[in-house]
Each structure stands twice: as C-alpha cells, then as structure tokens.
Amino acid sequence: MTAGHGDDHLAVGGPARHIPVLLAEVLKALHPQPGDVVVDGTFGAGGYTRAILAAGASVVAIDRDPDAIAAGRELEAQSSGKLRLVQAPFSSLDEHVELVDGVVLDIGVSSMQLDQAQRGFSFRADGPLDMRMAQAGASAADVVNRFKSGDLARIFGFLGEERHAGRIARMIESRRERRPFERTLDLADAIETHIGRAPKDKIHPATRVFQALRIYVNDELGELARALFAAERALKPGGRLVVVTFHSLEDRIVKRFITDRSSSPSRSRYMPELETIATTFDKAGGAVGPSDAETAINPRSRSAKLRAAVRTTAAPRAEDYSIFGLPKLPDVSQSGER
DSSP states (O other), X not given: OOSOXXXXXXXXXXXXXXXXXXXXXXXXXXXXXXXXXXXXXXXXXXXXXXXXXXXXXXXXXXXXXXXXXXXXXXXXXXXXXXXXXXXXXXXXXXXXXXSEEEEEEEOSOOHHHHTOGGGOSOSSSOOBSOOOSSSOSOOHHHHHHHSOHHHHHHHHHHHSOOTTHHHHHHHHHHHTTTSOOOBHHHHHHHHHHHHOOOTTOOSOTTHHHHHHHHHXXXXXXXXXXXXXXXXXXXXXXEEEXXXXXXXXXXXXXXXXXXXXXXXXXXXXXXXXXXXXXXXXXXXXXXXXXXOHHHHHHOGGGTTOEEEEEEEOSSOOOOOOGXXXXXXXXXXXXXXXXX
C-alpha cells in the first residue's frame, strides 16, 4: 500500500502522490540484500517493491486488488525476472513462496484506491458505496442496507471507534426503508445531517463509519492476523518481518503477535513443570513512527507505526487467534448479494 492512510483521511483523503510511508525505516528494518527474496504482501502502487528491487533483492508482490496487479505489470516486465506479481489476499502469502528472507506488510487502504471515486472508499467525490479491495463479494452497500441496527452499531463502535454508533445505526435502519443507500455522498450526508458538525470540527462525522465499513467489508483485521501466521511459516531463520500500521486496532494485533511469539508462556512456580515453548521471533526494537519531515511532506503518514521482528530457528507455532482479542462480529455473508 501507499500514502493513502491515516485515521483522519480514511474516508475523505483527496488526491495524493503515491509516497511509500516510512520507506527509509522499512528498508532499514527489512535490510534487503542482493540474492534475497522478499514478499511485499501489500503491493499497492509498488513503492516498497521498487525500493527493494533497487537494493538488489527479488520480490514476490501480492495484492488482492486486480487494478493494483494490472498497474504493476509494466514494472514486472522491466524487472528482468526479479519481480513476480500475485493476485491474492496477503493472508495466503505462504502458499505462493518457499522460505523467504523478508516479509513487509503495509496495512490499510491505498491512496490509489481512495482517489478513485468509482471504488467507493472516499466521500470526497461521489461514487458507489462499494469499498471492496478485491472487487468481489459483499459491498459496503450490502452491509448498510441489510444488517440490523444492532449489528451495524457493533461494527461502527469497534472498527470505527464511533461514539455515536448506535444513533447512526438506527438512523440508517430507518432511512433505508424509504430509500436504500447506494452512493457514498448519500450516506455521508445522512450521517452529517443526523449527528451535526461544529464549524471547528476537522473530521467529517462520517469518517469513522466509513473506516469501519471498509475494515469490515474487507475483513482487514482478520486478514492481518492470518497474514502474521503465514509470515511465521514463510520466513527462514533470520528472516525479517516488517509491518506498518495506521491505527490502534491494527497496531494492537501486530504488537500482540510479536509479544506472543517472542516470549515463552509464563508458568506458576506452584504448577508442575511445563514443556518450554520456543520463541519463533526476536523483537527488533520498539514501535517507530514518521519523522516531522515526513509528515510535513505526506500528512497521511502521521499515524503510521512500524514494528519489526526477526525469525528464529524454532518451528512455527499453531495458530492461536485468542492472542488478538478480536470481537465476534456478524458474518459478512449475512448481508447477501445485491
């Protein structure tokens, strides 16, 4: 992914150059070398991939968005065989590679997706209420027009951290009886009319709802959790995992995964001796954010946070989703097909 991130701009970000966020920090943590093979699990506009190729490494770049893959074909053709593009969710990355030297993930929506009104991620310009990164499956309109208000409130409250989640959900349930929501501006305007907006408010009142819908429709938190387990299986000993996130929900998942995998389970001295579980990662420092210089050039980077870890020689552990503390949300298939 590229520059189109940041909580304040998830819904309203206007056109922006595709600037790779925390690029210098990513390259320092990833340390790509000639002969290395690196997985760029979120290809987007190819910012990280270009830099990794320039360092002499080969790249397997993954993106579930067919537009991103199509746009990257020219770069693939010019790479002398050092770049392979794969259209797939990044949670399946270990199915497309053998053991690799690095995995980099840039979580969230790209500016390329935000800036295309027809994709329905933003309400800066009117477009269909879509938001599907893979351009398949249930859309945001399906969710908004079919889910019960209680389910919508849970989605808005947890994934958007929206304090008016219940009020907005009830408004949506009432309004859609007269006319379903089909366009981004229709939903954004309805939320603004219902909640109101003070002149000093910098954030549009629909921003967090759009964030929640996008994360939910694309199962972004589940994809991230599955991708971390996939990276554990795909990385060779000494391989580096580098993840850039843009809000607290994503960062919490990455932090909990690295903490869990870099420590053995604690045990009481009063309990019988337990088999020691080997650590699969060594933590590589703490969280890293953007410099003032970067945020001045690219305001969308201001909420970015990088975490990294280095793979040990231990065998991958079994997947344990309980470490993430994710809530149980309604199944997106309940929204049906339109």
